[in-house]
Structures are given as structure tokens and as C-alpha cells.
Amino acid sequence: MFTINIVSLLGLIAAFCTTFAFVPQAIRIIKTRHTKDLSLGMYIIFSVGVFLWLIYGFLQMDIPIMLANFVTFIFSFTILIMKLKYK
Amino acid sequence: MFTINIVSLLGLIAAFCTTFAFVPQAIRIIKTRHTKDLSLGMYIIFSVGVFLWLIYGFLQMDIPIMLANFVTFIFSFTILIMKLKYK
Numbered sequence: 492m493f494t495i496n497i498v499s500l501l502g503l504i505a506a507f508c509t510t511f512a513f514v515p516q517a518i519r520i521i522k523t524r525h526t527k528d529l530s531l532g533m534y535i536i537f538s539v540g541v542f543l544w545l546i547y548g549f550l551q552m553d554i555p556i557m558l559a560n561f562v563t564f565i566f567s568f569t570i571l572i573m574k575l576k577y578k
Numbered sequence: 579m580f581t582i583n584i585v586s587l588l589g590l591i592a593a594f595c596t597t598f599a600f601v602p603q604a605i606r607i608i609k610t611r612h613t614k615d616l617s618l619g620m621y622i623i624f625s626v627g628v629f630l631w632l633i634y635g636f637l638q639m640d641i642p643i644m645l646a647n648f649v650t651f652i653f654s655f656t657i658l659i660m661k662l663k664y665k
Binding site for chain 2: 498501502504505506507508509510511513514515516518519520523525526527528530531532533536537539540541543544546547550551
């Protein structure tokens, strides 16, 4: 039977939060078309970092790291593209 | 002798990027005092997530997870406070 301990559950909730936190930011930009206060440097460095985590997860064959960082990369990179589009 | 393999080095660079990416955003807010385009929801959810990662690292006695998330929490929470201060 599949069981999950409390520590793993905590890790899953943490991963969920740090991944999906970028959704309200993306929605805000789609609504307002304003990105002036967002740091371009932040989204470049963050997207590069998440992409490196993705490669790391792939090399370690660690499915949770791959999956979480794949989704986070999509959100982070989308915000980066919108930052470049809506100056 | 202390040695580090290429995969671990990749993980370290990834962690460095996703941690310190928030620094240019914090600097930008300190300079401009503007946070209107930043999503409050993002920084609340992200700060909660990083704090849960910190507890997870503590419970797992995983020093790199504790350390990386402690630093990221300071940056993320600082931006959250500034978002609340500079509406």
C-alpha cells in the first residue's frame, strides 16, 4: 500500500508553494500588461537556476526534482518573456 | 581530500542562482520604492513555501537545504515586507 510520511508531505507542500507561487504574478501581468517594477535580472538568474535544477534532476534521475523544476521553469520563463515584451 | 563531482557542482550553481536571483529585485525596490507590478500573492506563497522547505531541511537534518532556504527566505520575506510598505 502507498503510504506517505509527514516529512515527505511537508516537502510536497513546500514544493507546491515554491512552484505555483509564480502563477499569481503571471496572472497579474496578463491582466495589467505592466512589468516595470519587476527586475529583469531576477527572472534571468532565476530561470537559469531552475533550468540547471532541471538538468541536475535529470542527471540524478530524481523525478520529483525534474517535475517541480520543469513546471517552475515554464512559469518563470513565461514571466521573463512578458517582462521583455511589456517594458 | 575534499572532492566534488560535476553533478554536485551543477546543483550548487543551481542553488546559488535560485537563491540570489531575488537580490536584484530587492535592490530595484530599495532604489525605486515602487512595488505596484509585483504580486503580493506570489511573495506570500513563495515565502511560506521556502519556510516549509526550511522546516523540511531541519527535520531531514539536510544542511544544504536548510542553508539555501534560510538565505532565500530572508530575501523573499524582505521583498514581501517592502511590497506591503511601498504600495
